[in-house]
Amino acid sequence: MGWADDWEVSGAADPVTRPKLGPWLRDERGPYDGLVVAAVDRLGRNVVDCLNTGYKMRDEGKLRVTYGHEGSWELGDPTDEIRFTMEAGGAQMELRAIRRRNRNATIKARAVGRPKGKPSYGFQYVRVVMGGEIDREGELAPVDHQAVMYGKPARGRPWYPTSLRSILLSEAAWAI
Numbered sequence: 001m002g003w004a005d006d007w008e009v010s011g012a013a014d015p016v017t018r019p020k021l022g023p024w025l026r027d028e029r030g031p032y033d034g035l036v037v038a039a040v041d042r043l044g045r046n047v048v049d050c051l052n053t054g055y056k057m058r059d060e061g062k063l064r065v066t067y068g069h070e071g072s073w074e075l076g077d078p079t080d081e082i083r084f085t086m087e088a089g090g091a092q093m094e095l096r097a098i099r100r101r102n103r104n105a106t107i108k109a110r111a112v113g114r115p116k117g118k119p120s121y122g123f124q125y126v127r128v129v130m131g132g133e134i135d136r137e138g139e140l141a142p143v144d145h146q147a148v149m150y151g152k153p154a155r156g157r158p159w160y161p162t163s164l165r166s167i168l169l170s171e172a173a174w175a176i
Helices: 021-025 047-059 078-111 142-149 161-169
Strands: 034-037 063-066
Touching: 047 063, 047 078, 142 161
Parallel strands: 034 063
Antiparallel strands: none
16 A cells, blocks of 8 residues: 655646656556545546546556545446546636636735735745654755646755845735
8 A cells, every 4th residue: 555645736737747646657656456535636637637547547457436436436437437527627617716716816916015925935834744744854946846836856956046035025025
């Protein structure tokens, strides 16, 4: 039994490129019987990603199990296939709604002169997980941090003075 914990990776990232889930889907972690996920939308945040992952696993004879669905998804069965596709469509609609709300909130905040966005780089949210906090060995350069957030590997790029200057001059770092 293996575990893929991609908490800090955007659900919009392609499942095959995610740092922890991707190696399983690319068969780099050895044989496995299937995936157990909380919902279809954990396989991807759009219909294409969910269906590609689902059909890849179906073709390889692997199980796909989610909460709220009796047993494994059988994508050869028309009813299961349609329900799986509908849940994937729901994930895509949710992602688009989130993006629209975020975009509208940014426009509204800027219109009234307030900075909008996440805190400046250097402030971090630490998610508590089983066994303690996520262990961070060192702070990544902002460009590597952004790559990791989108499911890409860090390349060990250096910090540049311009990065620090941008962080310190960012509107998100200003006290209001």
